[in-house]
Amino acid sequence: MTAILSKQDRLNASLTNLRTSMPELRGALVATVDGLPIAQAMSDGTDANRVAAMAATALGLGKRINDTLGSGQLTDMSVGGAQGQVYIYAAGTKGVLAVVTPPGMNLGLLHMEARDTAQDVASIL
């Protein structure tokens, strides 16, 4: 396969990979750090614009918290509830990856897969 894929195709492929390796995920989305959606594989009925903006807000706030606590560069942050979790990963300096999961996920596997995806996204952007 030597065909040159567009950035959009590569981002979509990256998200598809993640969702294929973890089919129980409820959704995954890539946004810019200022909150614009770039690629998404979300379940129906989720407003990607809103999730993208919220992911950027969470990442921005997480970075500040990390700065204040001296925890170094932010890698990820999470928001959890009884019915599910959202994990938000920094994807380089330009992007953010949000992954929506059902409760009771295999977190070790999720972090491994999602960090790979985030790295992939960072290299594409």
Next chain:
Amino acid sequence: MSTGMTAFPTALPPQAPLKLVVSGPVGAGKTTFVQTLSQTPVVATEAEASEDIGKTNTTVAFDFGTLHLDGQELHLYGTPGQDRFSFMWEVLCEGALGLVLLVAGDRPQDFAHARGILDFITSRIPVPFLVGVTRQDQDRVWDPADVALYFGLPQEQVVGLNATDPAQAREVLAHLLELTLSPQPALG
């Protein structure tokens, strides 16, 4: 943690900080306004802008600064400007005692958006507000009185300022505090 007798206050101190929110469209000068006023290092959440908004960074969560004005401690929260962050307008305005809505006086194309933000906030949280028309140092800039007409507000509720000028920025807050504190009759 302080170890004195005041370690466990049973009531709010007489001068509890007042929460004020600064909102308005992108590029109105919200972050600048908070930075100009704050007497403590501003907690800012800026991210690289991927749209052409006339600047390289944009606020994605909030700016937070504090200051003392006339013996009153104020906490200032600056919001993001883009509509996609409207959830932050609601979050930040909860419990706010005053709102400064900034709009760039040399960008009349933003006025409608500013009006929309004002309606969004005040329809959910009834909060005393002032409209600040920034960039008064520019050549082609709208007069606060004209902006008041546009917004359909009394002239005293719309003031002109440069967000970089500490004296002017403090004056805006003082004016807002008058609005916030004066209409409520004293209890008892």
